[in-house]
Amino acid sequence: MNEGAGWLDALCWNADGLIPVIAQEASSGKVLMFAWMNREALARTVATGEAVYWSRSRKRLWRKGEESGNIQKIRAIHADCDSDALLLSIEQAGGIACHTGHQSCFFRRLSGKDGKWEDAEPVLKDPKDIYKGNPES
Amino acid sequence: MNEGAGWLDALCWNADGLIPVIAQEASSGKVLMFAWMNREALARTVATGEAVYWSRSRKRLWRKGEESGNIQKIRAIHADCDSDALLLSIEQAGGIACHTGHQSCFFRRLSGKDGKWEDAEPVLKDPKDIYKGNPES
Numbered sequence: 509m510n511e512g513a514g515w516l517d518a519l520c521w522n523a524d525g526l527i528p529v530i531a532q533e534a535s536s537g538k539v540l541m542f543a544w545m546n547r548e549a550l551a552r553t554v555a556t557g558e559a560v561y562w563s564r565s566r567k568r569l570w571r572k573g574e575e576s577g578n579i580q581k582i583r584a585i586h587a588d589c590d591s592d593a594l595l596l597s598i599e600q601a602g603g604i605a606c607h608t609g610h611q612s613c614f615f616r617r618l619s620g621k622d623g624k625w626e627d628a629e630p631v632l633k634d635p636k637d638i639y640k641g642n643p644e645s
Numbered sequence: 646m647n648e649g650a651g652w653l654d655a656l657c658w659n660a661d662g663l664i665p666v667i668a669q670e671a672s673s674g675k676v677l678m679f680a681w682m683n684r685e686a687l688a689r690t691v692a693t694g695e696a697v698y699w700s701r702s703r704k705r706l707w708r709k710g711e712e713s714g715n716i717q718k719i720r721a722i723h724a725d726c727d728s729d730a731l732l733l734s735i736e737q738a739g740g741i742a743c744h745t746g747h748q749s750c751f752f753r754r755l756s757g758k759d760g761k762w763e764d765a766e767p768v769l770k771d772p773k774d775i776y777k778g779n780p781e782s
Contacts, residue, residue: 515760537674623652
């Protein structure tokens with residue numbers, strides 16, 4: 509598979525050339541991350557079997573786990589009915605997807621009738637112990 | 646909770662005033678949909694306990710299931726580490742989230758070394774039998 513292939517053209521890329529991506533752990537069903545890919549990120553993801561995203565803040569390809577070692581092995585890739593979102597079924601190395609040291613990035617839960625975002629899951633590892641340099645990979 | 650509340654201000658809304666939203670079935674862990682909310686959609690979702698999205702194509706609030714009856718009851722709402730994506734834990738009425746009659750919108754799987762999106766899940770109900778009018782709710 510390559511960047512010019514029809515399976516890439518079949519997707520709806522937004523005005524910035526990106527598509528939203530959900531990463532779900534295959535074994536637990538837990539949704540771990542939400543991120544974005546451009547065509548090259550998706551092509552590399554498929555070619556390598558490991559998740560590569562587009563970092564909008566750093567404006568570059570970002571191989572998940574490149575610093576932390578917490579790579580994401582691809583088990584399956586699904587597109588939605590409108591072809592404008594992707595769902596990755598992955599194996600999460602290290603059991604931690606979030607740069608904060610939580611298993612999932614979705615660790616804050618809305619609670620209480622007055623509305624409050626509360627940390628609902630534990631930090632499994634201190635980010636200082638996960639990263640030497642870049643705190644987002 | 647209301648639209649001017651701090652819990653809404655705590656989220657990162659994009660340039661169009663929207664935030665991406667993942668809907669996951671609480672009982673099965675299956676990711677059913679990806680959609681968008683504006684502030685009013687999220688405020689109504691919280692107030693009513695049922696998912697209300699912003700339809701970008703129709704440019705209006707869209708109470709999921711308003712035509713089909715396949716509403717989504719909210720069990721929990723989580724925000725991610727960057728506060729720029731939401732994860733809804735829901736109960737899917739009718740067991741069908743997609744306007745195509747599939748359980749999940751993510752029914753097309755990338756397969757084969759040459760790359761091809763293939764329908765990987767069954768149509769549970771003919772869309773004609775789901776909708777009388779609007780085919781997207």
